[in-house]
Amino acid sequence: MLLGPALMLAPTTRAAAPEATGAAHIVAALKREVGASTAYSEVRFSGLLDRPLILRGEMQYLGPGRLAKRVDTPYRERTTVEDGSATLQRGERPVRRLELAQVPELDTFLRGFSALLGGDAAALSRDFTLRASGDAARWQLELTPRDARLARRIASIRVDGAGSEPSCFRTREADGDESVLLVGPLAATPLPVRVSPQRLDALCRGIER
Amino acid sequence: MRTEARRALLLGAWLLALAGLGAWAWQGLRIGTDLRSFMPPPRTADQALLLEQIGEGPGSRLLLIALEGADSAQLAALSRGLVAALRADARFEQVFNGALDAEAIPPHWLPYRWLLAPTLDAHALDAAYLREELAQRVEDLASPAATLLKPWLARDPTLATLTLAQRWAPPKAPAMRDGVWFARDGAALLLAQTRAPGFDPAAQREAIQALQQAWAGLPGSDQARLVLSGPGWFSVLIDARTRAEADRIGVASTLGFVLLLLLAYRSLPALLLGALPVVSGALAGLAALALWYGQAHGITLAFGFTLLGVAQEYPLRVLSHRRAGEDALASVRVLWPLLATAIVSAAIAYLAFFASGVPGLQQLALFTIVGLLAAGLATRYLLPRVLPTRCRDVEATPGLARATRWLDRVPRPRWLPWLLAVAGAVVLWLAPGPLWQNDLAALTPVPPELLQRDAALRSELGAPDVRYLLVLEASDDDAVLALSERITPQLDALVAQGVLDAVELPSRYLPSLATQRARQARLPDRATLQAALASASADLPFRHGLFEPFVDDVQAARELAPLTPAAFARSPFGARLASMLVPRTHATLGLAALAGVHDAAALAHWAQGSGGKVRLLDLKAASESLVAAWRERILQALGVALVLLALTVGVALRSLRRAWHVLAPMTLATLLVVVVERACGISLSLFHLVAVTLAAGLGLHYALFFEQRPRDAADARRTLHATLVCVLAALLVFGLQALSTLPVLRAIGLTVALGVAFHFCLSILMARGRP
Numbered sequence: 001m002l003l004g005p006a007l008m009l010a011p012t013t014r015a016a017a018p019e020a021t022g023a024a025h026i027v028a029a030l031k032r033e034v035g036a037s038t039a040y041s042e043v044r045f046s047g048l049l050d051r052p053l054i055l056r057g058e059m060q061y062l063g064p065g066r067l068a069k070r071v072d073t074p075y076r077e078r079t080t081v082e083d084g085s086a087t088l089q090r091g092e093r094p095v096r097r098l099e100l101a102q103v104p105e106l107d108t109f110l111r112g113f114s115a116l117l118g119g120d121a122a123a124l125s126r127d128f129t130l131r132a133s134g135d136a137a138r139w140q141l142e143l144t145p146r147d148a149r150l151a152r153r154i155a156s157i158r159v160d161g162a163g164s165e166p167s168c169f170r171t172r173e174a175d176g177d178e179s180v181l182l183v184g185p186l187a188a189t190p191l192p193v194r195v196s197p198q199r200l201d202a203l204c205r206g207i208e209r
Numbered sequence: 210m211r212t213e214a215r216r217a218l219l220l221g222a223w224l225l226a227l228a229g230l231g232a233w234a235w236q237g238l239r240i241g242t243d244l245r246s247f248m249p250p251p252r253t254a255d256q257a258l259l260l261e262q263i264g265e266g267p268g269s270r271l272l273l274i275a276l277e278g279a280d281s282a283q284l285a286a287l288s289r290g291l292v293a294a295l296r297a298d299a300r301f302e303q304v305f306n307g308a309l310d311a312e313a314i315p316p317h318w319l320p321y322r323w324l325l326a327p328t329l330d331a332h333a334l335d336a337a338y339l340r341e342e343l344a345q346r347v348e349d350l351a352s353p354a355a356t357l358l359k360p361w362l363a364r365d366p367t368l369a370t371l372t373l374a375q376r377w378a379p380p381k382a383p384a385m386r387d388g389v390w391f392a393r394d395g396a397a398l399l400l401a402q403t404r405a406p407g408f409d410p411a412a413q414r415e416a417i418q419a420l421q422q423a424w425a426g427l428p429g430s431d432q433a434r435l436v437l438s439g440p441g442w443f444s445v446l447i448d449a450r451t452r453a454e455a456d457r458i459g460v461a462s463t464l465g466f467v468l469l470l471l472l473a474y475r476s477l478p479a480l481l482l483g484a485l486p487v488v489s490g491a492l493a494g495l496a497a498l499a500l501w502y503g504q505a506h507g508i509t510l511a512f513g514f515t516l517l518g519v520a521q522e523y524p525l526r527v528l529s530h531r532r533a534g535e536d537a538l539a540s541v542r543v544l545w546p547l548l549a550t551a552i553v554s555a556a557i558a559y560l561a562f563f564a565s566g567v568p569g570l571q572q573l574a575l576f577t578i579v580g581l582l583a584a585g586l587a588t589r590y591l592l593p594r595v596l597p598t599r600c601r602d603v604e605a606t607p608g609l610a611r612a613t614r615w616l617d618r619v620p621r622p623r624w625l626p627w628l629l630a631v632a633g634a635v636v637l638w639l640a641p642g643p644l645w646q647n648d649l650a651a652l653t654p655v656p657p658e659l660l661q662r663d664a665a666l667r668s669e670l671g672a673p674d675v676r677y678l679l680v681l682e683a684s685d686d687d688a689v690l691a692l693s694e695r696i697t698p699q700l701d702a703l704v705a706q707g708v709l710d711a712v713e714l715p716s717r718y719l720p721s722l723a724t725q726r727a728r729q730a731r732l733p734d735r736a737t738l739q740a741a742l743a744s745a746s747a748d749l750p751f752r753h754g755l756f757e758p759f760v761d762d763v764q765a766a767r768e769l770a771p772l773t774p775a776a777f778a779r780s781p782f783g784a785r786l787a788s789m790l791v792p793r794t795h796a797t798l799g800l801a802a803l804a805g806v807h808d809a810a811a812l813a814h815w816a817q818g819s820g821g822k823v824r825l826l827d828l829k830a831a832s833e834s835l836v837a838a839w840r841e842r843i844l845q846a847l848g849v850a851l852v853l854l855a856l857t858v859g860v861a862l863r864s865l866r867r868a869w870h871v872l873a874p875m876t877l878a879t880l881l882v883v884v885v886e887r888a889c890g891i892s893l894s895l896f897h898l899v900a901v902t903l904a905a906g907l908g909l910h911y912a913l914f915f916e917q918r919p920r921d922a923a924d925a926r927r928t929l930h931a932t933l934v935c936v937l938a939a940l941l942v943f944g945l946q947a948l949s950t951l952p953v954l955r956a957i958g959l960t961v962a963l964g965v966a967f968h969f970c971l972s973i974l975m976a977r978g979r980p
Contacts, residue, residue: 042351044350044351044355046350046355046359047752048350048359048362048363048751048752048755049350049750049751049752050750050751050752050753051750052750053347053350053351053750055351071351075344075348077348077352079352079353084386086353088352090345090348098354099384099385101384101385101386101387101388101389101391102307102385102388103354103357103388104285104387104388105356105357106353106354106356106357107387109353109356110353153356153357154356173355173356174356175359177355177359
C-alpha cells in the first residue's frame with residue numbers, strides 16, 4: 001500500500017526528465033570521430049521548383065564547428081565550414097567565401113549540425129530546444145530554434161535514427177520548403193519513383209523500405 | 210536720512226535696470242557655437258571649401274562607436290538595437306553596423322538596380338548569362354544558404370541587389386561577428402553620421418546625448434560600455450573640459466579677488482557696489498549685441514568678457530583715490546578726466562576691429578566698446594551716488610608710505626628701456642620655434658590616449674580620414690559623376706599600390722547619366738527576355754512563370770528616367786551622395802572621402818596629373834592658411850588701434866612728451882611679453898594676441914595714472930594703492946589661469962600675468978613722475 005503512491009509518483013515527478021535525458025542521450029550517442037564521413041542523398045522540396053532537387057555526395061565531420069559537404073551529382077561542389085566561414089567551390093569556378101557572421105541564421109544552423117555530429121548536447125540546447133520520442137531501437141529527435149531570427153527561416157530539424165546511427169536529417173523551413181538528408185544505409189537506398197515528403201517520412205521512420 | 214533713502218532708491222533702480230537689461234539681452238541674443246561664424250571670410254577656393262566642409266565634410270560628422278565589456282552575442286544585439294534607435298532619430302543622417310540590409314530597400318526602387326549596379330557592364334542579359342546565373346541559383350537553393358536567397362529569387366535571380374548592397378557598404382569594412390562589425394579586441398563597432406556639423410559643440414552635444422539616451426534605453430546596455438570617438442565627440446569633450454577648468458579657476462580667483470578687495474578697502478558694501486560698473490558694462494555689451502546682431506559667437510563673448518576685465522579698474526580707482534570724508538562724487542570728478550581719457554582711448558582703439566571685416570571681431574569690438582563706455586559712465590555717474598558716505602582713506606594703509614618712498618628712490622636709468630628694447634629685439638630674432646601657432650587645435654589638444662584610440666577605431670572601421678579630401682571639379686553634377694567614373698580605375702590602382710587604403714567616390718553611389726543610359730540600352734524587351742529565360746531554364750527545375758517579377762522589373766527599368774543626383778537624394782540612400790556634391794556658381798565639386806592615406810605626396814602628385822580636375826585638399830593646411838589670414842586681419846586692426854590710441858592719448862594730454870611717457874612703457878612692456886614667451890619657445894596664437902591686447906589696456910591705466918602729477922604725497926600713495934590693487938588682482942586672476950593644464954587658458958593667463966607685471970614695472974620706470 002505504501003509503495004503504490006510512491007510508484008505512481010515516480011514517473012510524474014520525473015516526467016520531464018526522461019525526455020531531456022533521452023534527448024541528451026541520443027545526441028551523445030551521435031558523436032562521430034573527427035574525420036568520420038558518410039555518404040548521403042538529399043532531396044529538396046521547394047515551392048520555387050517544379051520537381052525536387054536530388055543531390056548525392058559525402059558529408060564529413062571535421063571536429064567542433066567544422067564540417068565538409070561534397071556534392072557529386074548532379075553537379076560537383078565542395079563546401080567547407082570552419083573558423084566561422086564557409087568556402088564553396090563549384091566545378092572550376094573560383095572559390096567563394098562567406099563569413100558566417102554576416103548571416104547569423106546560417107551560422108546557428110551549421111553550428112547545430114556540427115554540435116549534433118560532435119555529440120555536444122549542451123551546445124545544441126543553447127541554440128535549440130530538443131525533444132526526443134520513440135525508443136532506442138527507433139527514435140526521433142526534434143530541434144526547434146530558440147533564436148527568433150533563425151526561427152523565421154527554419155521551423156524545425158528532425159533527426160531519425162536507431163541506436164547511435166542517424167538515418168535522416170529533415171529540415172523544415174518556415175515557408176514550407178523541406179530538405180531531407182538521408183545518411184548511412186538509407187543514402188544508398190533507391191528513392192521512391194514519385195518522391196514526396198510523405199514517402200520520405202515513411203522511409204525515415206522505417207515504415208517503408 | 211533723506212540722502213540714505215535716495216541712495217537706496219537709486220541702487221534699487223540701478224539693480225532693476227540691470228536685471229531688465231540682462232533679461233532682455235538673454236532673450237534677444239542667440240549664442241552661436243559653430244566655429245565657422247567666428248572665422249574670416251575665405252579668400253581662396255580651398256578656404257571656402259574648408260569653411261563649408263569643416264564640420265560638414267563626411268569625416269567630421271562621423272562618430273565612431275565601440276561597444277565593449279560584454280560577450281559578442283550581447284554586444285551584437287546591442288549594436289542592432291542602437292542602429293534601430295538611431296535610424297529613427299532625425300539628428301542622425303545614417304548609422305551603420307555592418308549588417309547587410311537588402312530588405313530595407315523599398316520595392317519601387319528595386320528596378321533601378323539595373324541602372325545602378327555594374328552587372329550589365331560585363332554581360333548582356335541574354336540566354337547564356339541567364340543560364341549560367343540560374344544554374345547557380347539551383348545550386349544555391351540546394352545549399353544551406355537557400356533560406357536567405359529564396360525571398361529574392363523570383364524578382365532578382367541574378368542577385369544584382371546584393372551586388373549593389375555590397376558596393377554601397379563602407380569601403381573597408383571591419384570583421385563581422387554575429388552579423389555586425391567587430392574589432393579585433395572584441396568590441397562591436399558602429400558608425401553614426403550626425404546631421405549637425407562636427408565643430409558645433411552645442412549641436413554635437415545634443416546628438417551625442419540622444420545617442421547616449423538611446424544606448425541607456427537598450428535592455429542590457431548597463432552590462433556593457435559605450436565608447437565614442439570622432440571630431441564631434443572631441444569638440445564636446447574639450448568644450449566641457451575647458452568650461453569645467455575655467456569654472457574651477459574662476460571660483461578660486463573670485464574668492465582670491467574678494468579677499469584682496471576686502472583687505473584693501475575693509476568694506477563689504479564697497480566691494481559689492483564696486484562690482485556693479487563691470488556688470489553694467491557686460492550687460493550693456495550683451496544688449497548691444499542683441500540689438501545689433503541678434504546673435505554672438507561663444508568665442509566673441511569669452512574674448513569680450515576677458516577684454517572687459519579692464520573695466521574692473523574703474524571702480525577700484527574711485528575707491529582708492531577717495532580721501533577720508535570726501536564726497537564720492539567730488540573725488541570722481543577729480544579722477545574723471547584721466548579715467549575718461551583711458552576709457553575713450555581704449556574705446557577708440559577698439560574701433561579698429563570694426564574695420565577688420567571679420568564678423569566675430571566686429572562683434573567683439575561692439576561688445577567691448579559698449580561695455581567699456583557703460584562701465585565708465587556707471588562709475589562716473591551712478592557708483593558715487595550709491596557708495597556709503599563714510600569711507601576709509603586707503604592713504605593710511607600700513608606700509609604704503611614706505612613703499613611709495615622706496616619707489617621714489619629706486620634708480621631709473623634712462624638707458625635701461627633702450628637696452629631692454631634692443632635685447633628684446635635680438636631675442637625675438639633668435640627665438641626657437643615658429644613665431645605663429647596656426648594650428649588652433651594645438652591650443653585645445655585632444656588627450657593623446659583618446660587620439661590613439663580614435664586612430665585605432667578609424668583603422669578598424671576604415672573610416673574616412675578627417676584631414677584629406679579628394680576634390681573633383683566639373684561643370685555640373687553629372688560631369689562630376691562621369692569624372693569620378695573615369696578616375697575610379699586609377700584610384701583602384703593607387704589603393705593596390707598601398708598609397709591609400711580606400712576611397713569613396715561619388716560614382717560608387719550613382720553612375721553618370723551616360724553610364725545609366727548605356728546600361729538601360731542593354732536591357733532586352735519583354736519578348737526577348739522571356740525567350741532567353743525560357744531557353745536558359747529549359748532543363749532547370751524552376752516553377753513555370755516563377756521569374757515574372759524579374760521580367761517585370763527589367764521592363765520597368767527600361768522605362769525609368771535615369772537618376773539624377775537630385776532624384777537620387779530622395780531615395781533612402783541619397784543622403785550620402787548629396788553630402789558629396791557641393792554646388793558652385795558655374796561648377797559642381799565632388800568630394801571623395803579617403804581612408805588611410807599613407808602617401809599624401811604620391812596622391813597629390815597623381816592628382817596634379819589630372820589637369821586641375823582633381824585636387825587633394827589638405828584640410829589642415831587650408832585651416833592653417835585661414836587662421837593665418839585671420840591673424841593678419843587682427844594684426845592690422847591692432848596696428849590701427851595703436852595709432853588711434855596714440856592720437857587719442859596725445860590729444861587728451863595735449864603734450865607729445867606726456868603721451869610718449871604713457872605710450873612708451875606700454876609698447877615696450879607688450880614687446881617684452883612677446884619676447885619672454887618666444888624665448889620660452891611658445892608660438893603665438895590668436896589667444897595670445899587677445900591677451901596681449903587686454904594687458905596693454907591695463908598697462909595704459911598704470912602709465913596714465915603714474916604719469917599724472919600727484920596733488921600731494923597722500924595722493925601719490927593713493928595712486929600707488931589703486932595701481933597695486935589692480936595689479937595684484939590681475940596677477941591673481943590670470944596667474945591662476947596660467948597654472949591651468951589647458952593650453953588655451955594657460956596662453957591667456959600667462960600672457961596677461963606677464964604683461965601686467967611688465968606694464969607695472971615699466972610704468973614705474975618710464976611714466977611715474979618724480980615728486
